[in-house]
Amino acid sequence: MKIELIYPRWPKLKNQPEFHLPPHGPVCFAAALPSDAEVSFWDEHVQEIEYNAEADLVAISCMLTCQMPRAWEIADIYRDMGLPVLFGGIGTMLHPQETLNHADSVFLGEAEGRMEEVISDVKNGRMKPIYDFQRNFPDTAAIKPARRDILHHELYNFRGxxxxxxxxxxxxxxxxxxxxxxxxxxxxxxxxxxxxxxxxxxxxxxxxxxxxxxxxxxxxxxxxxxxxxxxxxxxxxxxxxxxxxxxxxxxxxxxxxxxxxxxxxxxxxxxxxxxxxxxxxxxxxxxxxxxxxxxxxxxxxxxxxxxxxxxxxxxxxxxxxxxxxxxxxxxxxxxxxxxxxxxxxxxxxxxxxxxxxxxxxxxxxxxxxxxxxxxxxxxxxxxxxxxxxxxxxxxxxxxxGTFKRVKLDRHRQWGQGKDSRE
Ligand code: SF4
Structure with missing residues (x-):
């Protein structure tokens, strides 16, 4: 099962410096997926999405209300390509009905212990429009370490x-x-x-x-x-x-x-x-x-x-x-x-x-x-x-004694060339 996991961009506040932190929702979601899921992660704040027509599922993770309009645009592109689109995250939970206009399925709630069912439905071509676990919380002992390995860490360095x-x-x-x-x-x-x-x-x-x-x-x-x-x-x-x-x-x-x-x-x-x-x-x-x-x-x-x-x-x-x-x-x-x-x-x-x-x-x-x-x-x-x-x-x-220098090969940032010392 090949999954394109997307984190859409939102407009930054004009007075904030242009740095980005790695998102947390997508890496927690990825940790809850069955072990045979292959995840390609795209954070639109730090990279352009390469739309992949070969994926089995597109999962769009949203945290903020102001992220939703862009998320819906991305979903429309993927659905025009014929790929099934699943939405999740806090932003989705705040806007489920509008999101349904752009999604095959919305997942409401926390992912732990629920993704086996969803992925099985995707495999069998019978995704439900809504998976509603919003008031049915998983045991927090079921939360696995976040899948930070899917992040492109080098893109989250800010000026070295x-x-x-x-x-x-x-x-x-x-x-x-x-x-x-x-x-x-x-x-x-x-x-x-x-x-x-x-x-x-x-x-x-x-x-x-x-x-x-x-x-x-x-x-x-x-x-x-x-x-x-x-x-x-x-x-x-x-x-x-x-x-x-x-x-x-x-x-x-x-x-x-x-x-x-x-x-x-x-x-x-x-x-x-x-x-x-x-x-x-x-x-x-x-x-x-x-x-x-x-x-x-x-x-x-x-x-x-x-x-x-x-x-x-x-x-x-x-x-x-x-x-x-x-x-x-x-x-x-x-x-x-x-x-x-x-x-x-x-x-x-x-x-x-x-x-x-x-x-x-x-x-x-x-x-x-x-x-x-x-x-x-x-x-x-x-x-x-x-x-x-x-x-x-x-x-x-x-x-x-815990200070570590940033590795030179991790200096590259979004929108910039390689570090001049390389
Ligand atoms: S309700 Fe809880 S999470 Fe929200 S602002 Fe207050 S302390 Fe923070």
Missing amino acids: VQMVDLVHASRGCRFNCFPCCTPYLGGRCFRPRPIDKVVEEIGGIENNRLFLVDNSLAQDDEWEKELFKALIPLKKKWISHPIKDDDEILDLATEAGCWYVYQAIIDTSEVIAERIRRYKARGIGVEGTILLGLDKHDEDYIKRLVDFLLDLELDLAEFTIMTPFPGTPVRAELEAQGRILHNDWSRYTCGETVFQPAQISVDRLNELNQYAWDAFYADCSIELKMAKLYVDVIQKEKKD
């Missing part, structure tokens, strides 16, 4: 710097934040993987730099402590979403190699300021993720928020405009109030306003988003701030 590999220790989330679709997808249920399996997978990753892509590690104190204790001997350096703001847990995270965290910053309170100081006091960097356009945001608030972040000496900040994705509490609220402007999903990038803000105009919110990026990075560019974080991790690696 080894970017992170992605891995997850849990699924789901017990919280219910207003802009987030995770509770809709995961049923507000935190589902940790067995820690020994996580350690086994992480220990087998060649790259020393990782991104634990779990929604939030701050779900269960005892689990979090056990996880960090188990990671200490591996000496990896990792990024994650928030960690519980607790002295013992933060100390363990530091010892376990926490390099920096993504921390949502929702106001200018002392609680948030103190939380950031406590990360930084332990040498953990902080990238703030800041949503603009909440109902309480007027022009003054947004400007004060940027000043607050600068005063805190945050390492990096990513400003996005609140976007009402399907399945989120905020979409239900804005829909009820008639404030959604359109459903052009290719524009649901978080880089432009797609709803009517409460206190300012649509155009002004777009301008203030750009103001926030410009003001935060006025004295030091995003590239330089990122470089500082990388210098930080290199120093940590040199201190504990």
Whole structure:
């Protein structure tokens, strides 16, 4: 069974540097396939797809809403070639009905333990239009190490710097934040993987730099402590979403190699300021993720928020405009109030306003988003701030003897020739 596995591109935010991380959904999907499946993987962010008419199945993996229109275009091309197309991933779960117009089949839910049935149906020419396992979660013990061997690793180096590999220790989330679709997808249920399996997978990753892509590690104190204790001997350096703001847990995270965290910053309170100081006091960097356009945001608030972040000496900040994705509490609220402007999903990038803000105009919110990026990075560019974080991790690696130089034959990047030193 020859499978073309496709990860369609999406429009990058205009203020972000042009680097790409290896995707995680496709490599987890590939790990769940029967062992006789031959997978060719195409990540359209870093390579052009070579459309292969000889494949038995095309599987399209989607994470984001703004990825869907391009995914549908690719599916149409393959279906015109006569190949069966299967869709999966979070983006598919948020847009199943529209996707059915471009697919032979949509798979909703998590792949572990289900792919034997799907592939058998493909072989027998009787794929079902929908495989719906969305509320029927597999045992997390069934999650196998992701198939990172299908990635073209050399395409994920950025200017000669080894970017992170992605891995997850849990699924789901017990919280219910207003802009987030995770509770809709995961049923507000935190589902940790067995820690020994996580350690086994992480220990087998060649790259020393990782991104634990779990929604939030701050779900269960005892689990979090056990996880960090188990990671200490591996000496990896990792990024994650928030960690519980607790002295013992933060100390363990530091010892376990926490390099920096993504921390949502929702106001200018002392609680948030103190939380950031406590990360930084332990040498953990902080990238703030800041949503603009909440109902309480007027022009003054947004400007004060940027000043607050600068005063805190945050390492990096990513400003996005609140976007009402399907399945989120905020979409239900804005829909009820008639404030959604359109459903052009290719524009649901978080880089432009797609709803009517409460206190300012649509155009002004777009301008203030750009103001926030410009003001935060006025004295030091995003590239330089990122470089500082990388210098930080290199120093940590040199201190504990884990630093590895990027191999010269892995320097080639998307869109560039071979490294000049070759
Ligand atoms: S934003 Fe994070 S913590 Fe909140 S519901 Fe979503 S995944 Fe959970």
